Amino acid sequence: MENSVVLKNDFLGRSLAVINDFTVDEQLFLYNQTYRLKQKWLNKEDLSEFMINKNVGIYIVFIEPSTRTKESFINAAKFHKKARVTIFDSNHSSFNKKESYVDTFNMLTGYSDYSIFIVRTKLEGTCRLLERSVSQFALRNNLPIPSFINAGDGKHEHPTQELLDEFTFLEKKNFDNSFIHIALVGDLLHGRTVHSKINGLKIFKSVKVDLIAPEEISMPFHYIEKMKNNGFEVRIFESIEKYLKQKDIADIWYFTRLQLERMGEDILEKEFILRNSVTFRKDFLSLLPHQVKFYHPLPRHKIHPTIPTFLDKLPLNGWEKQAINGYWTRIILLSMFGGALKADFNTSVKTEMLDEPKIDDEKFIVNAEVKNGNKGVQKEGKRGIKPIKNGTVIDHIAKGKKTEEIYLTIMKIRKIMKFFDIDSADGIFKSEDGNFKGYISLPDRYLTKKEIKKLSAISPNITVNIIKNSRVIKKYRIKLPPKVYGFEELRCKNENCITNPIYGENVKGSFIKDEKGQLICEYCETPHDYNEIWDI
Numbered sequence: 001m002e003n004s005v006v007l008k009n010d011f012l013g014r015s016l017a018v019i020n021d022f023t024v025d026e027q028l029f030l031y032n033q034t035y036r037l038k039q040k041w042l043n044k045e046d047l048s049e050f051m052i053n054k055n056v057g058i059y060i061v062f063i064e065p066s067t068r069t070k071e072s073f074i075n076a077a078k079f080h081k082k083a084r085v086t087i088f089d090s091n092h093s094s095f096n097k098k099e100s101y102v103d104t105f106n107m108l109t110g111y112s113d114y115s116i117f118i119v120r121t122k123l124e125g126t127c128r129l130l131e132r133s134v135s136q137f138a139l140r141n142n143l144p145i146p147s148f149i150n151a152g153d154g155k156h157e158h159p160t161q162e163l164l165d166e167f168t169f170l171e172k173k174n175f176d177n178s179f180i181h182i183a184l185v186g187d188l189l190h191g192r193t194v195h196s197k198i199n200g201l202k203i204f205k206s207v208k209v210d211l212i213a214p215e216e217i218s219m220p221f222h223y224i225e226k227m228k229n230n231g232f233e234v235r236i237f238e239s240i241e242k243y244l245k246q247k248d249i250a251d252i253w254y255f256t257r258l259q260l261e262r263m264g265e266d267i268l269e270k271e272f273i274l275r276n277s278v279t280f281r282k283d284f285l286s287l288l289p290h291q292v293k294f295y296h297p298l299p300r301h302k303i304h305p306t307i308p309t310f311l312d313k314l315p316l317n318g319w320e321k322q323a324i325n326g327y328w329t330r331i332i333l334l335s336m337f338g339g340a341l342k343a344d345f346n347t348s349v350k351t352e353m354l355d356e357p358k359i360d361d362e363k364f365i366v367n368a369e370v371k372n373g374n375k376g377v378q379k380e381g382k383r384g385i386k387p388i389k390n391g392t393v394i395d396h397i398a399k400g401k402k403t404e405e406i407y408l409t410i411m412k413i414r415k416i417m418k419f420f421d422i423d424s425a426d427g428i429f430k431s432e433d434g435n436f437k438g439y440i441s442l443p444d445r446y447l448t449k450k451e452i453k454k455l456s457a458i459s460p461n462i463t464v465n466i467i468k469n470s471r472v473i474k475k476y477r478i479k480l481p482p483k484v485y486g487f488e489e490l491r492c493k494n495e496n497c498i499t500n501p502i503y504g505e506n507v508k509g510s511f512i513k514d515e516k517g518q519l520i521c522e523y524c525e526t527p528h529d530y531n532e533i534w535d536i
């Protein structure tokens, strides 16, 4: 199958692993339909247009505790009277017999015409893995592609919480999406609901975000960068107290609880100071402008809530209506994935995930000029390299770096590439521009395209010289490829990523290069430098 985008206007077979899996138009469609559903329900009108009328199996699979998300999904699923709802008992399922997630969901996919899986787990990137692997199973067995809904994965994302949050903000703003000024308060390091805001807030045409958290629990830098790339104005404050000392105060405050269970001992020692920085106090009330509403994904901490309970009865309380909206937005999400609602525009299904990119299509290997009479190898020989008659010389390794780093890169290349060839030599020498660089020679050996690709992701910007009869007959400069995948030694640095071998899913690391040259894990989206993706 060629890489392609299939245009259609339904949502069957779509998944929601991260909020960005919906375009802005698709998100707005969901909010518009949720508004219609709520209005019809209030007016006691017929709601059948929203109900799934296919043989759809909805599986609710929670491998981590949940009250709101789980119960709102169970009730939302039961709204769809014709769907078969299974609340999967993960404690007594074959997960406990060391069956992989992929195997389990493959099997369940065969039991309905259409399947929708709602999955909560602490393993980050699980839904993306299931979406990819189980789609392949469905294609092999002529079954419709199932939908996966991420109901929260570790500290990564919580896209359905994002749907109900954005819908609630729109309700407050009478569905005017021209501008939002929002303060995100609390544990911005571990809070998956605030991480989903980085792309979820794109439904607003203009976005101003104030981040309120002490440094120890501040928003990770790469998320701040993404917000700025999305065109958001971002301001950073250490505490609510400092925030309220200035006058430009957001009318939407989104609190999160401190996730102490995910913090190390050094951070926990400062628990009192951290809490104080992000907990609202009575004396702050007079500093708030009118029209401010507070929101919280809930649960609040029962002893130290960041929104204290004395605020429950004040007009500031937006979090209760927000929690109820979880039911309505999740009904509509299931209506869409179950085929009951179609958009009046083209929805898009990316099919790249079903294809393996072809190495030939990738433009990271560039032919370089071989000058007439090039005596490259002999020239290097004068500096100590053992000249080779036939084979490969890898040159320009870690050019411009310190000699120690160049040496370590040579060793790394040898280890990962298994370059242990007899008579192979390596070394460091000064190039004509005064910079140091490393080389490795491989007598009587020519690299495959796959090996060159691997090399390019271990040490980009090197040169591969093909030597025949003591002459350089071909020269390639290799750059970091757009996607690095398919090699045993690849490993995401996030210990909680579903690709971590300790979780036994047998999935290799896979990374996509972003516009800044960082390699983003395809599953948990952790950014990496190319040095960080190899498990050696």
Ligand code: CP
Binding pocket: 065, 066, 067, 068, 069, 070, 152, 158, 161, 297, 298, 299
């Ligand atoms: N907001 C939220 O995800 O709550 P639960 O953990 O109870 O599902």
